[in-house]
Amino acid sequence: xxxxxxxxxxxxxxxxxxxxxxxxxxxxxxxxxxxxxxxxxxxxxxxxxxxxxxxxxxxxxxxxxxxxxxxxxxxxxxxxxxxxxxxxxxxxxxxxxxxxxxxxxxxxxxxxxxxxxxxxxxxxxxxxxxxxxxxxxxxxxxxxxxxxxxxxxxxxxxxxxxxxxxxxxxxxxxxxxxxxxxxxxxxxxxxxxxxxxxxxxxxxxxxxxxxxxxxxxxxxxxxxxxxxxxxxxxxxxxxxxxxxxxxxxxxxxxxxxxxxxxxxxxxxxxxxxxxxxxxxxxxxxxxxxxxxxxxxxxxxxxxxxxxxxxxxxxxxxxxxxxxxxxxxxxxxxxxxxxxxxxxxxxxxxxxxxxxxxx
Numbered sequence: 207x208x209x210x211x212x213x214x215x216x217x218x219x220x221x222x223x224x225x226x227x228x229x230x231x232x233x234x235x236x237x238x239x240x241x242x243x244x245x246x247x248x249x250x251x252x253x254x255x256x257x258x259x260x261x262x263x264x265x266x267x268x269x270x271x272x273x274x275x276x277x278x279x280x281x282x283x284x285x286x287x288x289x290x291x292x293x294x295x296x297x298x299x300x301x302x303x304x305x306x307x308x309x310x311x312x313x314x315x316x317x318x319x320x321x322x323x324x325x326x327x328x329x330x331x332x333x334x335x336x337x338x339x340x341x342x343x344x345x346x347x348x349x350x351x352x353x354x355x356x357x358x359x360x361x362x363x364x365x366x367x368x369x370x371x372x373x374x375x376x377x378x379x380x381x382x383x384x385x386x387x388x389x390x391x392x393x394x395x396x397x398x399x400x401x402x403x404x405x406x407x408x409x410x411x412x413x414x415x416x417x418x419x420x421x422x423x424x425x426x427x428x429x430x431x432x433x434x435x436x437x438x439x440x441x442x443x444x445x446x447x448x449x450x451x452x453x454x455x456x457x458x459x460x461x462x463x464x465x466x467x468x469x470x471x472x473x474x475x476x477x478x479x480x481x482x483x484x485x486x487x488x489x490x491x492x493x494x495x496x497x498x499x500x501x502x503x504x505x506x507x508x509x510x511x512x513x514x515x516x517x518x519x520x521x522x523x524x525x526x527x528x529x530x531x532x533x534x535x536x537x538x539x540x541x542x543x544x545x546x547x548x549x550x551x552x553x554x555x556x557x558x559x560x561x562x563x564x
Contacts, residue, residue: 215301232341247428256286270430284340292346322518352459378414386479407550426481490541495552505537
């Protein structure tokens with residue numbers, strides 16, 4: 207296939223040829239390029255290849271980077287390219303009337319490619335599982351959607367870790383002395399506020415929003431991927447943290463402030479927590495916060511959907527993965543009081559009791 211691929215639309219019939227050409231072209235573009243940034247996570251090293259002046263700073267600000275880790279079993283490279291900073295042309299658009307994500311994913315089943323496409327900004331994210339090489343192909347230097355800046359390159363981590371039998375989950379985490387819980391729930395359930403309040407109270411965390419989950423010999427563990435925490439002004443005021451997190455900083459696209467755990471407790475994120483409970487927080491405005499067991503199917507409905515629908519591809523294997531997690535780990539509901547300190551004390555007491563209810 208020649209560069210003609212870039213002057214026409216991509217369709218179901220031309221998709222695989224387009225993906226092969228794109229990866230080959232990106233590898234050619236970056237073959238002599240030194241990494242702009244290298245990040246290490248649990249068992250994985252990711253090298254960023256780009257001449258984009260802004261993107262390496264964004265990645266460094268958001269991604270957790272365990273520079274002391276010697277555990278890297280896999281290494282991947284991701285090229286972030288656009289006509290502004292490379293000889294790549296502008297990416298072609300999807301040429302069919304409707305873009306069906308599930309149909310798109312079906313086209314890639316049985317191949318070594320994974321990919322997704324964003325209509326609004328004409329952005330392609332492509333990953334070759336054999337070569338362990340990814341391409342984020344943008345129309346310009348800042349041609350990514352707003353939400354991408356909060357967790358940059360998330361989808362490439364998802365694809366790489368899927369090959370390692372691990373998954374990304376949209377969840378919060380809290381723990382103590384290496385033992386912890388995963389908090390899941392829809393937006394507005396109190397998940398992020400509970401995590402941030404717990405960190406400020408002195409509890410450990412491997413992060414909020416997106417974390418890595420792995421199973422190992424019957425145990426479940428979580429690890430950090432992104433170090434940024436987010437909360438809006440009202441949430442910070444409820445937590446009594448508005449004076450800690452300077453309001454002079456800019457808000458993100460969700461009108462939330464971004465900060466790191468060091469600003470709350472003086473400590474960075476933990477490298478790992480052993481998951482002893484899956485917890486669904488519920489805003490109850492109760493006099494005191496309480497924990498009670500819940501059916502596992504309710505926890506599955508809270509944990510799996512965001513881990514599946516926000517991550518392209520691998521949905522069937524994802525259902526099996528999260529089902530195994532829920533079967534292994536006890537599940538609870540945390541009814542939240544209006545007192546942030548009471549919530550954090552209730553969580554710490556729950557942990558100290560060995561993740562047992564009163």
